[in-house]
Amino acid sequence: MNNNNKNTLVVEGGAMRGIFAAGVLDEFLKQQYQPFERYFGVSAGATNIAAFLCKQPMRNYKVITDYSCRPEFINLARFIKGGHLFDLDWLWQETIREIRLHTEVFEQTPQEFYIVSTAIESGKAHYLKATSADMVHQLKASCAIPIAYRDYPIINDIAMTDGGVADSIPVIKAYEMGAREITVILSQCLGYRKKPSKAPWFTKKMYKNYPALIQTTLNRANFYNKSIDFIMNPPSDCKINIIAPPTNFKVGRTTKKFEVLNSGYNMGVDTAKAFLAK
Numbered sequence: 555m556n557n558n559n560k561n562t563l564v565v566e567g568g569a570m571r572g573i574f575a576a577g578v579l580d581e582f583l584k585q586q587y588q589p590f591e592r593y594f595g596v597s598a599g600a601t602n603i604a605a606f607l608c609k610q611p612m613r614n615y616k617v618i619t620d621y622s623c624r625p626e627f628i629n630l631a632r633f634i635k636g637g638h639l640f641d642l643d644w645l646w647q648e649t650i651r652e653i654r655l656h657t658e659v660f661e662q663t664p665q666e667f668y669i670v671s672t673a674i675e676s677g678k679a680h681y682l683k684a685t686s687a688d689m690v691h692q693l694k695a696s697c698a699i700p701i702a703y704r705d706y707p708i709i710n711d712i713a714m715t716d717g718g719v720a721d722s723i724p725v726i727k728a729y730e731m732g733a734r735e736i737t738v739i740l741s742q743c744l745g746y747r748k749k750p751s752k753a754p755w756f757t758k759k760m761y762k763n764y765p766a767l768i769q770t771t772l773n774r775a776n777f778y779n780k781s782i783d784f785i786m787n788p789p790s791d792c793k794i795n796i797i798a799p800p801t802n803f804k805v806g807r808t809t810k811k812f813e814v815l816n817s818g819y820n821m822g823v824d825t826a827k828a829f830l831a832k
Contacts, residue, residue: 560591562733567597568741569807576614577822608656639702661686670717677770679720723781737795748775
């Protein structure tokens with residue numbers, strides 16, 4: 555389906571690696587660079603876009619370098635005892651209370667924002683059109699990293715998990731919806747290829763009640779790499795602008811060391827400056 559050619563921004567997730575995109579988008583805000591008509595965000599990428607569209611620079615820097623590093627959020631001992639490794643309930647409660655998203659600002663913007671989540675029953679990606687009323691809950695569904703967060707947020711009566719399971723970098727979906735110029739912010743350095751799961755038995759055990767989700771999870775590397783192939787070799791009628799971390803980007807999915815996170819943010823800022831200077 556072609557919904558006209560809309561200049562589109564796609565932002566990958568990656569938990570704490572989202573600090574890079576936070577730096578990029580904060581610099582975009584600073585320089586008032588907002589040419590995009592449509593947005594797709596996955597997990598941490600979706601929360602970064604939300605702060606961008608709500609015009610809240612530094613919000614996600616604070617979330618990642620402060621709230622996400624607290625033991626109330628990431629707690630291995632709690633996980634071993636059967637609780638959450640990533641307690642999204644606590645994170646959402648605290649950040650909404652102390653640095654809430656300015657959804658009233660988003661409500662005034664004409665841009666379309668799609669938040670990607672994965673339905674656990676079908677294993678398929680859902681592209682949720684963000685609304686000011688539902689955005690906070692939609693973002694939580696997109697960020698619900700399976701296994702690490704043991705609950706499944708309900709959206710439109712459908713149990714959801716992290717959008718990255720079914721579509722980590724939704725450039726193909728963006729193209730199918732008519733985008734012919736796509737800017738993509740990656741969370742991994744150029745050249746990264748996702749490898750198949752080393753423990754498919756674990757996936758099958760953890761999702762034994764959700765066979766479709768098992769298949770989607772086991773096929774994740776293939777679809778991720780297909781998205782990378784699309785980015786590197788787009789159709790002749792599509793222009794892709796790539797923004798990726800430099801090779802010395804050291805932030806991992808669960809990095810909590812402030813110096814590393816702060817450096818990752820500054821790399822995002824510097825990369826955005828170079829991109830805008832072209």
